[in-house]
Amino acid sequence: KFEKIWLGFGILSLLLFLSIIGVTAFAFNHQPSGGLETIDPEKVHETAPFDNPGTHKINDDTYEVIIVAKAFGYEPPEIKVPVGKKIIFKVTSTDVTHSFSIINTNVNMMVVPGQINTKEYTFDKPGEYLVICNEYCGTGHHFMKTTIEVI
Ligand code: CUA
Known part of the structure; x- marks a missing residue:
């Protein structure tokens, strides 16, 4: 009888141990380096x-804008998004640290090689929004700007 109790206890602690490992692995998988996704800057x-x-377009209310920053400018060269929809900006850099800063909004992202940064924003008014690089990034720094056309 004693043996059965000990066997049950053993199995229980094994399960507990495995679930702790599982939860830890899950947490690490989903939050590498503090919640940022990573990417090979050369690829x-x-x-x-x-x-x-x-x-x-992701769905009727949500759009995603994929942006690559590199010295002298952003890709794509022109950005067009609809007014009043949730826009998810996703940025990365191929060379050095830049920023993606939309004037007169709270979108002011660091663009770091090796990392993917994400920011959501909804434009309330149509118009042209200026995007600049706030992070000194070399000779191309002063040329780094683009506009977002909100229609
Ligand atoms: Cu890119 Cu300054």
Whole structure:
């Protein structure tokens, strides 16, 4: 009788142990380096979603804008998004640290090689929004700007 109790106890502690490992692995998998997704900066153009920069519709209320920053500018060169919809900006860099800062909004993202940064924003008014790089990134820094056309 004693043996059965000990066997049950053993199995229970084994299960507990396994579930702790599972939960830990899960947490680490989903939050590498503090919640940021990572990417190989040399393979940005071959890695989804950055192999296809631009605006993509996810559903009727949500759009995703994929942006690659590199010295002298952003890809794609023109960004168009609809007004009043949730826009998810996803950015990465192929070279050095840049920023993706939309003037007069709270979108002011660091664009770091090796990392994917994400920010949601909804434009309330149509118009042209200026995007600049706030992070000194070399000779191309002053040329780094683009506009977002909100229609
Ligand atoms: Cu890119 Cu400054």
